[in-house]
Amino acid sequence: MPNYQLTLFNNSPQPFTFIVYQTVDDPQNPYSLAWLSSNSPVSPHSSTSFEWQDNYAMFFGQGSVYPGAQFTPGGETPANLENANQATFTTQPYPKFLSVVPGQPGLFTIRTDATVAPGQFAVGIGMSNAPSIIMPANPNWMAGFPANPTIWIAAVGDEMSAGTILNRAELSNTMQIPSGEYSASYSFDGNQWSLSS
Numbered sequence: 001m002p003n004y005q006l007t008l009f010n011n012s013p014q015p016f017t018f019i020v021y022q023t024v025d026d027p028q029n030p031y032s033l034a035w036l037s038s039n040s041p042v043s044p045h046s047s048t049s050f051e052w053q054d055n056y057a058m059f060f061g062q063g064s065v066y067p068g069a070q071f072t073p074g075g076e077t078p079a080n081l082e083n084a085n086q087a088t089f090t091t092q093p094y095p096k097f098l099s100v101v102p103g104q105p106g107l108f109t110i111r112t113d114a115t116v117a118p119g120q121f122a123v124g125i126g127m128s129n130a131p132s133i134i135m136p137a138n139p140n141w142m143a144g145f146p147a148n149p150t151i152w153i154a155a156v157g158d159e160m161s162a163g164t165i166l167n168r169a170e171l172s173n174t175m176q177i178p179s180g181e182y183s184a185s186y187s188f189d190g191n192q193w194s195l196s197s
Helices: none
Strands: 003-010 017-023 046-053 056-062 075-079 086-090 107-112 121-127 130-136 142-146 150-156 174-176 184-188 193-195
Touching: 003 017, 003 150, 017 130, 056 107, 056 130, 107 121, 121 142
Parallel strands: 003 184, 086 107
Antiparallel strands: 003 046, 017 150, 056 075, 056 121, 107 142, 121 130, 150 174, 184 193
16 A cells, blocks of 8 residues: 655745645535644745555544534544445444445445434545545435545645535635645645645
């Protein structure tokens, strides 16, 4: 399993918090989280690095889902596309995933049973033990999360911790990382990102 290291430089005159987030092509329009974050602003002419592996997991957490809220995982289960990409979430006798089984190829599928109250929980996927994409859960419901998400970087003016639910429409200083170019360095000049030599 490859290891990736992404280094982000702040070459602007202002401090910015750097985040990494993921998106998937899904008509259900799931929420993206600040998957990885510097958590506090990176000073001008400084850098921060993020490391991860593409080992997947499925997550659940309790609470409302809206931009700006913090998603705190209540549990997770390892997942892979070969033989463990479908799970059922239940809240009885306590919130948990039931056994993970093979599912539809190329998709991580989370089903819920009748015990899941509307608006009380969220479920989703992530990598390297950190959630990245979630959806509000409903009873007797199913969510599909495509594999191989698109990875983005962003510079935000305020502090933002990992797990913050994003409003992607309000993110302006963003850049899509080309597929496979995750072990690289990128610089932000206050207006746009560029690949560092």
